Amino acid sequence: MHLLVCGGTGCRASASDSITESLKERLQEHNLQDEVQVVMTGCFGFCEKGPIVKVLPDNTFYTEVSPEDTREIVEEHLVKGRQVDRLLYQAPEGGRVKDSKHMDFYKKQIRIALRNCGFIDPESIDEYIARDGYFALGTALNEMEPRQVIDQIKESGLRGRGGGGFPAGLKWEFASKNEADQKYVVCNADEGDPGAFMDRSILEGDPHAVLEAMAICGYATGADKGLIYIRAEYPLAIKRLKIAIEQAREYGMLGESIFDSPFNFDIQLRYGAGAFVCGEETALIHSMEGERGEPTFKPPFPAESGYLGKPTNVNNVETYANVPVIINKGADWFSQIGTEKSTGTKVFALAGKVNNVGLIEVPMGTTLREVIFEIGGGIKGGKKFKAVQTGGPSGGCLTEEHLDTPIDFDNLLAVGSMMGSGGMIVLDEDDCMVSVAKFFLEFTVEESCGKCAPCRVGNKRMYELLERITQGKAEKKDLQRLNNMCHVIADTSLCGLGQTAPSPVLSTMKNFWNEYVAHVEDQRCPAGSCKDLMRYEIIPENCVGCTACARKCPVGAITGERKQVHEIDQDKCIKCGACLEACKFDAVTIK
Amino acid sequence: MGKIKSLEDLKKKKQDLQKKVDLRERADQAEAYVQIKVGMATSGIASGAKEIYDFLVENLDKRNVEAVVTQAGDMGYSFAEPTIEVTKPGEEPVVFGYVTKEKADEIIEKYIKRGELVDGILPQNYRTIDEE
C-alpha cells in the first residue's frame, strides 16, 4: 500500500513534514514499513481541506490531517482495514465521501499539466521515469528532426498558458528560423497575479516535466542553454528544481551528448525579486541581464533578439509542462481535448466564495458553471452567485449570463474578460463590483514600473476616481471620464500591464453599470460593502428606548431619552456597527 | 548511477522502476483492473483475513495478474468470514465466503485467469460495499 502525503507549499505550511515523519514511525511500530510506502508528493489541488493524506490503492482521501491523527490512520486503516470516518471529506451536501473517485471536485478534471502532481515524489527522478519521464526527450533526439518536433507542437494547437495564448509551435518556429551562434530557452516562472499558484504547484509537484520540455524546446529551436526565471519567494519550488537539475545531470538528461546524440543542453536558475511587471517577457529578459526590469517595445520579439540580444524562446511553466505529453501521445491525441481553437486543458486557481478552493485542471470548453458549481461545490454559505473574475489584473468580471460560456481563450475575450494565467475568483452577493475593480487597479498602480505616462499617471487617476465613487463623492460625469480614461490607457501604454489595466473597470462598468450609478446618484452601495456609504439607522417602530445602543456607541453619535425613540447622528457615526450588535429589538439596520 | 545513453537504456530503467508507481497507476484507473476487496472488520481479521490479503497481494503479483487489492471494512457477511469481493473489468462483483489460502489460489487460477466458476460464491442479497 502507498500513503501519499501532500507536500505542496499550502499543506507543508500546516505540517505535512511532521505528518510524514509520524506516519513512518507508526508504521515501524507495527512493522509495516516494508509493506506500506510513504511518499511526499506535490499538490493534490484540494487545498481548502489540507493537509491531505491519500491511501492507495483504495483512494481513501483524508482531509485536514494532523500529526496526531496518524496513529488512528495506521492502526485503524492499515492494520484493521477500517477507514477513519471522521477524517474523510465531508461533502457540502450529504455525508462523508469514502474515496477521491466519488468526489465532485475530481470528477470533471483531466490532468495533463498536473499529471504527476500529487502522484509522484517530485524529488525522485526515478519516479518521474517510471511515469514515462524523459521518453519524449529521448524520442525527439533519436527519432525526430527538430522540424518534426516543431510540427508536432504546431499540430497539437498548444497555446501559451502564461496569459496571451500565442501558439507555442509558431513561436518555436520563429526562434528556430533565426540563425545565431547562440540561442536560449527561457521558462517564465514569475507568476505574479494575486492569488495565482498554478506554476508554483507544477514546479513543486513535477519539476522534471519542465526541465524535459525545455530540453526538447532547445533541440527544436537550436538552443543549448536554458534559464528558468523564478521568483525568490518560491523557496520550495526552487529547492525542488535544484534537486531535479542535479538528478537530471547525473542521469545524463542534461549536459553533453544527451542520449548519445550531438545535442547538449543545460539549465540554470535566475531569481526575480517579485515585481509583477518582470513577468512580461521583455522586462524579464532585461532583469536577467542585470538591467532594470522594465519592458521595451516589441518588435523585436525575444525570438529574434532576446537574452543578450540572441534569439530566445520564452514560454510559461504550464505551457512547457504539456510538451512531453504531446510528444509521447501525439498531437492528435492532444488536439482532441478541448475546443477547436483552444486545445488541451487549463489549470486554474479557484478562489473566493466557493466551497472548494484549490487547484484544478479542466479541458478547455468546460463551462464556468461546471467549474464553479460542480468542481467548486457552489457558493459558500448558501449565498447567491454574483460574478467570477478571470484573468487577474488584466481580466474582467463575468456574470450569471456568462455561466454557460465554454471557457477558452477566444470566448473569454469575446465576453470582455480573458484567460490570463488561470486565476479565478468567485464573488457573491456581498461583493461590491466597484470595490473589486478598485482592488485590481490598486494592484496595477502598485506594480506599474512607471516607464510610460498613461500607465503611471492614468491608472493612478483612475484609482482615485474609483475611490471617490466608493466614497459617494463622485458625479455622473465622472463615470464618463472613467470610461474615456480606460480607452486612452489601453491604447497608449507601452506594455501589456498598462494596456490591460483598465479591463477590470471596463468589464464591471459594462456588466454592473447600475451598481456604479447607485454609488454616484444615490450614494448607495447595493452590496452593502462600501463602508463610507453605509448608514446605520434606527427603525422608530422597533425602538423601545432602552438606551443600550447609546451606551455602546464609542463616539456618542446616538441620542434619545429613555423610553423614547433614539436617533443616530450620521456626521458623527464611524460605522463601527456597535449599535447593531447591542440592540436586542432589531431596531438598528444598515442602509 | 551511470548515465542513460539511449532510449533502450531508458526503457530498461523504466521497467525496473515501474513497480514504484504501479500500484498508484492502477488505483488511479481501478475500473480497468481486477479489483479485489478483502473484508477486514474485526470478525474478518479474527478469521484470518489479513493472511488472505497478504497471500493475494503476493500471489497476484507473482502470477502477473494486474489487480488492485484493497482492504474493506465489514462487508455484511460476517457469518462467512473471511470474505472477498472480486470485480473483473466490466463485470458484476462476485463475493466469495470462507476463503482459505487454497480457495484464494483457486479463485486466482480459475475465476480470475480463466473465467471459470468456482464454488463458494455468496448470494448477492446483501449490499455490496459501493452501495453503502
Ligand SMILES: Cc1cc2nc3c(=O)[nH]c(=O)nc-3n(C[C@H](O)[C@H](O)[C@H](O)COP(=O)(O)O)c2cc1C
Ligand atoms: C504585466 C505582465 C505580466 C506577465 N506575467 C507573466 C507571468 O507571471 N508568467 C508568465 O508566464 N507570463 C507572464 N506574462 C506574459 C509574458 O509576457 C509572455 O507572454 C509569456 O511568458 C509567454 O509564454 P506563453 O506563450 O507560454 O504563455 C506577463 C505579461 C505582462 C504584460
Ligand code: SF4
Ligand atoms: S505600461 Fe506600465 S508597466 Fe508597462 S512599461 Fe508602461 S509604465 Fe511600465
